[in-house]
Each structure stands twice: as C-alpha cells, then as structure tokens.
Amino acid sequence: MTIYAKLAELGITLPPVAAPAAAYVPFVQSGKLVFLSGHLAKKDGKVWVGQFGKTMNAEEGKAAARAAAIDLMGTLHAAVGDLNRIKRIVKLMSLVNSTSDFTEQHLVTNGASELIGEVFGAKGAHARSAFGVAQIPLGACVEIELIAEID
Numbered sequence: 001m002t003i004y005a006k007l008a009e010l011g012i013t014l015p016p017v018a019a020p021a022a023a024y025v026p027f028v029q030s031g032k033l034v035f036l037s038g039h040l041a042k043k044d045g046k047v048w049v050g051q052f053g054k055t056m057n058a059e060e061g062k063a064a065a066r067a068a069a070i071d072l073m074g075t076l077h078a079a080v081g082d083l084n085r086i087k088r089i090v091k092l093m094s095l096v097n098s099t100s101d102f103t104e105q106h107l108v109t110n111g112a113s114e115l116i117g118e119v120f121g122a123k124g125a126h127a128r129s130a131f132g133v134a135q136i137p138l139g140a141c142v143e144i145e146l147i148a149e150i151d
Helices: 003-009 058-080 105-124
Strands: 027-030 033-040 086-097 127-133 142-150
Touching (some): 033 086, 058 142, 105 142
C-alpha cells in the first residue's frame, strides 16, 4: 500500500505548507536528510492554545500532537514531492507547553509518533525527544519538528 493510500484509508487530507510566521523556511534538505521546522498544533485551522497541567490533559494532547503530525506530513510532501520517497523518519522533537508539575510529555507526543508509525510502517520507527517547556509561540500547546531521510 502506498503512503497516499494509507492516508486515504485513515481519512487524512494533507494540508498545504503554511507560510512561516518569522525569519525561517518550512524545510531544508541537506544531502538525503530533510529537516522540517517546528509545526504548531492546530485545531479548526487555528493555533491550538493550552497548557498541560493547567488547561489540558495528556489525552487531549495526543490529539494535538496528531494534528501537528498531519501538518508535518503535508510539509514533508511539499519538500520531497512524493512521500513514497521517504526511506526513514529519523527523528521527532516535541515541545509540550507544560506546568512545572506535568510529567506526561511523552504521552502527549505519542499522538504524533503513533500516527507516523501507522502511515509509514517500519519506515516510521523514529528516535524522539519530548520536552516540557514553559511556553510555545502564540500559546500553542504543542510544537513538533521532524527529520526524514529520502532515497
């Protein structure tokens, strides 16, 4: 099954690349690696605002991280032209807007990791970091960046 058939089976339509909100580009390719800039979680087309341990819980966070992963895949498609060219998702880095006593950043980030694994299969098994941070731009609850290898 192609990546696009899997996305269709899951009912996922990839969004277009969002215009950068500051002085950066959405992706950079260096050799066979593609680095995607951080993507903020969005809900209903707007930044998904919240802080874990205060206004959000880990289960809501999984949905937010999943939404960010869909946006990342849209940008990755724009970067490489065909997601079937992906040899491996190398790494995800997740920033989770958290209170100092919230300790489930890894569970929030699972929302992205699980979707990437479901879409890319064995090629989606990746290294990962999940950090709790005091704030993310625009008050977003989650920001995730991705590194992929292409053939």
